[in-house]
Amino acid sequence: MQESRGVRTVLERNFGYAWAAGITMAVATVVLAAVAELPIRDPDNFVPGYIRFPAIVFGAIALDVVPRLIWRLTHGSHGVGNTLRDIMRERWTRAHWLFALGGIGAWYLTYAAFRNLKSFVPFVNSHNWDGEFRHIDQVLWFGHDPAQVLHNLFGTGWAAHFFSGVYFVWIGLVPISIAIALVWTRSRTASSWYVTAVAFDWMLGSLVYLLFPSMGPIYTEAQRGQFSDLPHTYNTDLANSLWDDRVSVVGDVFGSGTLQTIAAFPSLHTGIMVTICVFAQYVGLARWIRVASWIFLGLTIVATLYLGWHYFVDVLGGIALGSFTVWLAALATGNHVGLRPKLKREETEITDSAAASTAPSAS
Template sequence: MNDHQDGRRGAPSFALAWVAGLGLAALTVLFSQLEDIPIKDPDSLVPGYIRFPAIVLGAIAIDVVPRILYAAGRPGSGWGARLRTTARTVMRERWPRSHWKFALNGVAAWYLCYAAFRNVKSVAPFVHEKIYDAQLADIDKFLFAGHDPAATLHAWFGTGLAAHFFSSVYIVWIALVPVSIAIALVWTRHTRAGEWYVTAVALDWALGAVLYVALPTVGPIYSDRGTFADLPETYVSRLAASMWDDRVSTLATHGESGLQTIAAFASLHVGIMMTICLVVQAIKLARWIRISAWTFFALTVLATVYLGWHFFVDVLAGAALGAFAVYVAGVATGNRIGWRVQLVPDPVSAPVAPASPEHPGALATRSAPQPDHPAAD
């Protein structure tokens, strides 16, 4: 494929993700100096430089250990030798040097974006002290013909079981993002698809952080507490109270006590879900995965408004942000024909040495991606 079709023109892998991360890191340093606020590790309990390598190594183990055990067969005479031989074969197949480089490059760019994003988000109230919740609430009521969107959803779904259900949706979303990153970097062998997705998420964070500084908000759950007073106690209500305590402490100590994580415009819950939906659509994953992704997107929209995390206008902005990130990341990673983004298959990989005849279960070759399911493992 020539450079015009490819669109990369020799750009290194994850180039735009690194640009986004370095840009956020520069903002972090700038705001830290201007506001005299220390830069913090966003994961104070277990440092990120320990936690994320552990996550990657754990994901690698999940990827290879079942394959090794299956290929080695049942324990018995000579099983130890078979296990060692099979382990070497599977590791050569699944983790050649090129994929180590791809995964480590991607996770490093991703973590830089994540850590810098958390710091920029935390310092936003110091950089821009005005809060725009009242203006966004007015826009919401205009869009809903004078009605409050959250109150409307409470009337439709009630304030009992629905609150617990939407709280569960929020919990699933929290787990979905790191799992999806692990799939894109560790388990997939179609690196163009993985690079596209990770780069798009990095852009989501970078654009979201800029909006948090440009238009600070706290969200309806904090600026209009009365609307949510009838909701029962859930994981989300406890989390919201904890986040508010963190914000009060951070503002009171001028950033010395930790990081605050409250910012509403735009909704990155919705933005990242839009990114997930558009990427799984573009790379033509199985139909049930695409339907599941769009269904969860709809539930995420309902949950963020119902629970008061975001205004409806935050949802609109988040969806636009997520779609924009997918397009720009597609262009930047070479997943385009002209200016239309679409998955460009990985080059055909060279075959590795075949497994020995006595180990037929071991994987023998690395094949090119199939056009119909280019991101399937």
């Protein structure tokens, strides 16, 4: 019984269930690739993910260490080398290095498998649900199209540039949030909870993509025309690039040399932002972070509808997914009381916090 609890604790605190999600997805990727005769590719052609994600984390480490180094050198410390070694011993113990690298590994495995599974969708399930989702949207919006309503409300000028910027910011938000969880956060339970929740977003999102394939309003003939009045933005280039990739992959899956990444239901832009917002509430992050997260969630939802990436039903699916994964990850990482999510504060963390608050060099 004691041994069972010990194994469970190790899994809870060291991304065990995030690794399990990644391994499950990797196995599914290999099986589907073999059955459907599809290639498995690195998801990032320009800057490989195995370089990009560690670079983000090591950049975050620099932001964690350099300000402390400067502060101490300007407040009495002498010698850059000795001061730097002291900071690294305090902030970056061997255990924390292993913890951070374990999180990076679990994150990258789930991400790489997710991108490949998403690319497999047109080959694994040929049915397209765009017509059904558009009909559901019209029922929910009383016969109106959500994107057209938003175009009428905000216009098709400055709003297109603004919402394109929101969409662009989101792309960098997720890896940066992972870096923050692994670098600055010293609560292993909180970090493991968040990274595991995002891994579950990827895992369940890819499953739903395979079950309910759709492309989104901007890529369907019935609705594509209503986005032609939008000015040229970053979003225009991205949408055209993704469509070119899809045409290339569907036309010659081996010769294309890339992945197709068009899949609309559920909206993972919405889902992962909901995960961030709900997680921030549960762990009690600073009020300004929680408020900013909810505001950005609202902007993200409007942007995905306005720009035509998603149907409203995709947004609802994303909200359900993002909320569910926070709860599921709470159970998987031990952050719960019964079935209610609650951040678990460990004795080691309390001791570390007390020590840090009394140490002369902790500031």
